[in-house]
Amino acid sequence: MKKILAFAALLFSGLSFAQSADINDYKYVIIPEKFEFLKEPNKYNLNQLTKMLFEKQGFEVYYPNESLPQDLNANKCRALYGSLEDESGMLSTSLEIILKDCSGKELYRSAKGKSKQKDFQKGYYESLRNASADMQANLNYKYTGKDPMGAALASQQTPTPQAAPKPAEPAPVAAQPQQVVNEATLFAQPITNGYQLVDSTPKVVLKIYKTSQADSYTAMGDGKNGVVFKKGNEWFFEYYQDDNLVSEKLDIKF
Structure with a gap:
C-alpha cells in the first residue's frame, strides 16, 4: 500500500510539473543531430541553423552527445527539446519549429514557414527563415533564472529550513569562434x-x-x-x- 501511495505521489508531482511549466523557466534547449524527415545528420545544415536560431533567442543549445552543464546532465528535464516538423506538399516546402518538454508535451509551435522554391536546400532555408521570423515575433522568450524542476518539487513539499546556499556554479563558457x-x-x-x-x-x-x-x-x-x-x-x-x-x-x- 505504501508503494502504491508513493507512486501516486510521484505521478501527481509529474502532472503538476507538466501543467505549470513555462518556457521562460527553461535555460537549455537540446536539438537532435538528425531530424526525422531527413536521412543524414545535419542535412542542408538545418540542424546547425536551428541551433543558431535558438541561441539567437537566448537559449543555451546543445546536441545530445555534447558535454552538458552539470545541472542539465543531472536531470535532462531541465531542457526543452527543439525540432523541426516537415509539412511539405507536392508544390511547396513547409517547416514548423517546435519546443517540447521532456515528457513530450508541446509548449511552442511556430507558424508554418513556407517556400515554393523547387530546389530542396533553398526551399528548406526559405521555410526555416519564415518560421524563425514568426518565432522571433511571438515566442518572447526571457529566462526567469528559475529551475523548472526545483519549482515543481517545491510545490509538492512542506517547507523546511534552508541550508546554507551552495556556491554558484560557474556559467558555461560560450563557444569561442x-x-x-x-x-x-x-x-x-x-x-x-x-x-x-x-x-x-x-x-x-x-x-x-x-x-x-x-x-x-x-x-x-x-x-x-x-x-x-x-x-x-x-x-x-x-x-x-x-x-x-x-x-x-x-x-x-x-
Missing part, C-alpha cells in the same frame, strides 16, 4: 528578401536573407551556411566548419 578576416570588399546587390554579396571579379560570394531582426541575416554560399550580423560598425559571418565555429569579419558596401 575562430577569428578570420576577409580582406576582399563585398558589394551588396538587392535580391528578393535580401542581398547578394559580390566581390570585384565579379563573383557572388554570399546570398544573405532578411530576418525579423535589423542587421541580421541568414547566409548561404560556397558550402558555408550561417548568419551575417552587424556588431558595432562591423559585419561578421558566423558559420560552422568541421564542427568548429568560425567568425569571419566582412567588409560590405551597401
Whole structure:
C-alpha cells in the first residue's frame, strides 16, 4: 500500500510539473543531430541553423552527445527539446519549429514557414527563415533564472529550513569562434528578401536573407551556411566548419 501511495505521489508531482511549466523557466534547449524527415545528420545544415536560431533567442543549445552543464546532465528535464516538423506538399516546402518538454508535451509551435522554391536546400532555408521570423515575433522568450524542476518539487513539499546556499556554479563558457578576416570588399546587390554579396571579379560570394531582426541575416554560399550580423560598425559571418565555429569579419558596401 505504501508503494502504491508513493507512486501516486510521484505521478501527481509529474502532472503538476507538466501543467505549470513555462518556457521562460527553461535555460537549455537540446536539438537532435538528425531530424526525422531527413536521412543524414545535419542535412542542408538545418540542424546547425536551428541551433543558431535558438541561441539567437537566448537559449543555451546543445546536441545530445555534447558535454552538458552539470545541472542539465543531472536531470535532462531541465531542457526543452527543439525540432523541426516537415509539412511539405507536392508544390511547396513547409517547416514548423517546435519546443517540447521532456515528457513530450508541446509548449511552442511556430507558424508554418513556407517556400515554393523547387530546389530542396533553398526551399528548406526559405521555410526555416519564415518560421524563425514568426518565432522571433511571438515566442518572447526571457529566462526567469528559475529551475523548472526545483519549482515543481517545491510545490509538492512542506517547507523546511534552508541550508546554507551552495556556491554558484560557474556559467558555461560560450563557444569561442575562430577569428578570420576577409580582406576582399563585398558589394551588396538587392535580391528578393535580401542581398547578394559580390566581390570585384565579379563573383557572388554570399546570398544573405532578411530576418525579423535589423542587421541580421541568414547566409548561404560556397558550402558555408550561417548568419551575417552587424556588431558595432562591423559585419561578421558566423558559420560552422568541421564542427568548429568560425567568425569571419566582412567588409560590405551597401
